[in-house]
Amino acid sequence: MGALDDDFAFLAATAHRLIDELAAEVTPRVHGKGRGAVLAEHINQTLDAIRARVTRDETRFAAAQSATAKATLARQLRLLVALTWGIHEAMPWIDPPRHQLDLGTAFLIDETALAMIGPPVEVLPVESNHYMYWTLSWPFEELWSENLKQPMPRGTRPIVLAYPAREAPSALLHGAFAHELAHAAVDHHDLLGTVADPLLQGSDYSAAITARFGTATDAATVRSKQNVGNQVEEWIEELLCDQLALTYLGPSFLFCFAGMVLPVTWNEPQDQHPNATMRMRFMLDTVRANHWDTLVSERLPTIWAWFEQAAATKPAVTDPITELLIDTCEAVEPEIRRVTSQTIGTSAFDAAAYANVGERLAELLNNDILPAQLNPTTAADHRHILLAAWLHAVDHNGGRPAAIPAALAQREYQRFIAKALEMSTTFTAWKRACP
Numbered sequence: 001m002g003a004l005d006d007d008f009a010f011l012a013a014t015a016h017r018l019i020d021e022l023a024a025e026v027t028p029r030v031h032g033k034g035r036g037a038v039l040a041e042h043i044n045q046t047l048d049a050i051r052a053r054v055t056r057d058e059t060r061f062a063a064a065q066s067a068t069a070k071a072t073l074a075r076q077l078r079l080l081v082a083l084t085w086g087i088h089e090a091m092p093w094i095d096p097p098r099h100q101l102d103l104g105t106a107f108l109i110d111e112t113a114l115a116m117i118g119p120p121v122e123v124l125p126v127e128s129n130h131y132m133y134w135t136l137s138w139p140f141e142e143l144w145s146e147n148l149k150q151p152m153p154r155g156t157r158p159i160v161l162a163y164p165a166r167e168a169p170s171a172l173l174h175g176a177f178a179h180e181l182a183h184a185a186v187d188h189h190d191l192l193g194t195v196a197d198p199l200l201q202g203s204d205y206s207a208a209i210t211a212r213f214g215t216a217t218d219a220a221t222v223r224s225k226q227n228v229g230n231q232v233e234e235w236i237e238e239l240l241c242d243q244l245a246l247t248y249l250g251p252s253f254l255f256c257f258a259g260m261v262l263p264v265t266w267n268e269p270q271d272q273h274p275n276a277t278m279r280m281r282f283m284l285d286t287v288r289a290n291h292w293d294t295l296v297s298e299r300l301p302t303i304w305a306w307f308e309q310a311a312a313t314k315p316a317v318t319d320p321i322t323e324l325l326i327d328t329c330e331a332v333e334p335e336i337r338r339v340t341s342q343t344i345g346t347s348a349f350d351a352a353a354y355a356n357v358g359e360r361l362a363e364l365l366n367n368d369i370l371p372a373q374l375n376p377t378t379a380a381d382h383r384h385i386l387l388a389a390w391l392h393a394v395d396h397n398g399g400r401p402a403a404i405p406a407a408l409a410q411r412e413y414q415r416f417i418a419k420a421l422e423m424s425t426t427f428t429a430w431k432r433a434c435p
C-alpha cells in the first residue's frame with residue numbers, strides 16, 4: 001500500500017467515525033416523540049447523504065489508477081470530513097436547554113408559527129449565550145445545495161428559534177420571537193421575491209442606481225451595485241418581519257421591539273437593518289391603519305409619545321446610499337403592508353375583539369387573578385393576555401419608557417403571565433375534549 005492509499009484509508013476511517021458517532025446520538029431522537037424529532041430527522045438525513053458520498057468515493061478510490069485521481073478523491077473526502085464538523089453546531093439544539101422557556105410561551109410560539117407558516121412545522125426553542133433572538137430554518141439547506149449539490153429532502157419544516165439564555169423567564173419580552181419566526185415565513189412564502197424582485201427590476205430603481213453609480217460595467221461598479229441590491233433586500237426583509245410580527249401579535253410587539261432594539265440603537269442605519277426609528281415609523285403607520293393607536297395612546301400616553309418621537313426621528317446619516325435605501329423601502333411600504341396582510345389573513349390581531357375583553361383582563365390583573373379565563377366557560381386568547389399584561393405592567397411601573405425595563409425586571413410577574421398562557425391553552429383543550 002502506498003502513501004496515497006494510507007492517506008485515503010485514514011480519511012475514510014475518520015469520516016466514518018465522525019458520522020457514526022453523530023448518527024448514534026441523533027437516531028433515537030428521530031424516533032422519539034416531542035420537539036426536536038423533526039430537526040433530528042433533518043440532521044440524520046444530512047449525515048446519511050454525507051455517508052453515501054464517502055462510500056461512493058471509497059468505491060471510486062478502489063478503482064482509481066492514477067495518483068491524480070487518488071489525490072482528487074482524497075481532497076473530496078477532506079471536504080466531507082469538514083462538513084461533518086459543521087453538523088456539530090446543531091447537536092446542542094437537540095439537547096434540553098439549561099434555561100427552559102415556560103410552557104405558556106412555547107404555546108404562543110407554536111401558535112404564531114402556525115399562523116405565519118402553517119402546518120406542518122416544528123419550532124425548537126434553543127438557548128443562546130448571545131443576547132439575541134434568531135431563527136434558522138432547515139439549518140443544512142446550504143450544505144445540500146452548495147456542497148453536496150443535490151436536492152434536500154423536504155417534509156415538516158424544522159425551525160430552530162434561539163432566545164437569550166438568561167431571558168428564559170421573560171415572558172413579556174419573548175414576543176420578539178414573532179419577528180424571528182417571520183424570517184422563516186418570508187422564506188416559506190417567498191415574500192422577499194414578491195416584494196423586492198419587481199422593485200429591483202423596475203425602471204425607478206434602475207434609474208436611481210444609475211444616478212448613483214453611473215453606467216460603467218467594470219467589476220468594482222458592478223459589485224457596488226450588487227451590494228446595494230443585497231442591502232435593499234435585507235432592509236425590506238427586516239421591515240416585512242416587523243410588519244408580520246406586529247400584524248399577528250398586535251401592539252405587544254411594539255413593547256417587545258422597544259425592549260429589545262431601542263436599548264442599543266436609535267436612528268443609526270445598519271448594514272442589514274434600517275435604523276430603528278424608521279422601523280418604528282413603518283410600524284406606527286400600521287398601528288394607526290389597524291386602529292390600535294387609540295388603545296395605546298389612551299392607556300400609555302407617555303410611551304405613545306416616545307414611540308412617535310422615535311418614528312419622527314430621521315436617520316443619523318444622509319449619505320447617498322442610505323438615502324437610496326430609505327427611498328426604495330418607502331416606495332414599497334404599501335406593498336410590504338399588502339403582502340403582510342395577505343400572509344396573516346384572518347389571523348391578524350383584531351383591535352375590536354381586544355376592546356371587548358381588555359377591561360376584563362385588566363380587572364383580573366389588578367386583582368392578582370390569573371388572566372387565563374374571561375368567565376367560567378371562555379378561555380382568554382394568548383395574544384390578548386400578552387397585551388393586557390404589557391399594558392398593566394408598564395402602567396404599574398409608571399407608564400414612562402423606563403417602565404419597560406422595570407416590567408421586565410419583574411420575573412415573578414412574568415412567570416404568572418406565562419402560567420396564564422399555559423392555563424388558557426389547557427382550558428381550550430379541555431373545552432375541545434368535553435364540549
Ligand SMILES: [Zn+2]
Pocket residue numbers: 179180183238241
Ligand atoms: Zn430580523
